[in-house]
Amino acid sequence: GAGVSQSPSNKVTEKGKDVELRCDPISGHTALYWYRQSLGQGLEFLIYFQGNSAPDKSGLPSDRFSAERTGGSVSTLTIQRTQQEDSAVYLCASSLAGQGVTEQFFGPGTRLTVL
């Protein structure tokens, strides 16, 4: 079946603008994660959705960042009033969480450039 998809693949925006990044997880995967990866850096956790539970937002760097997951499937990460330091690749991942932890599958990422 199809893997995790993300759109857009690239986004260039001007400082101060809002952006929305989309993630389509693998069908049936109840867990969805957002990460940020700056150039040459590791994976910075942003937010985690698990089924109908309240999301774990502990990784969001500021109140300019928010995320939603509608209908337990598609997720949107919104960055308001973008800053140059927001420039990074934003990765989404999903997993089939049931009785235990299972493998995460990553999407191709969205490369965000804030001018």
Added chain:
Amino acid sequence: GENVEQHPSTLSVQEGDSAVIKCTYSDSASNYFPWYKQELGKRPQLIIDIRSNVGEKKDQRIAVTLNKTAKHFSLHITETQPEDSAVYFCAASRTGNQFYFGTGTSLTVIP
């Protein structure tokens, strides 16, 4: 929360030699430890994982060992090849919780 440390940050080996990457974790409740390979410009992909009820797992040239008492786990790549060159990430997780990633190891295999 969990804290995962990964060493070394960079590693260069001659083709055919072995490479070892080590990670430590802090949360004794973590029970799942995956390793991801990320080639330049591509998404991370799982290469091997181990659960806390197992001490070692092997898949062809790669193996992972886990020491629960010491809270560390390692990735071993034998007979390295140029295509093994990539960034490798370790991670730790437990049921119902997020994944915590190490900072990555950039492996270069010199032909």
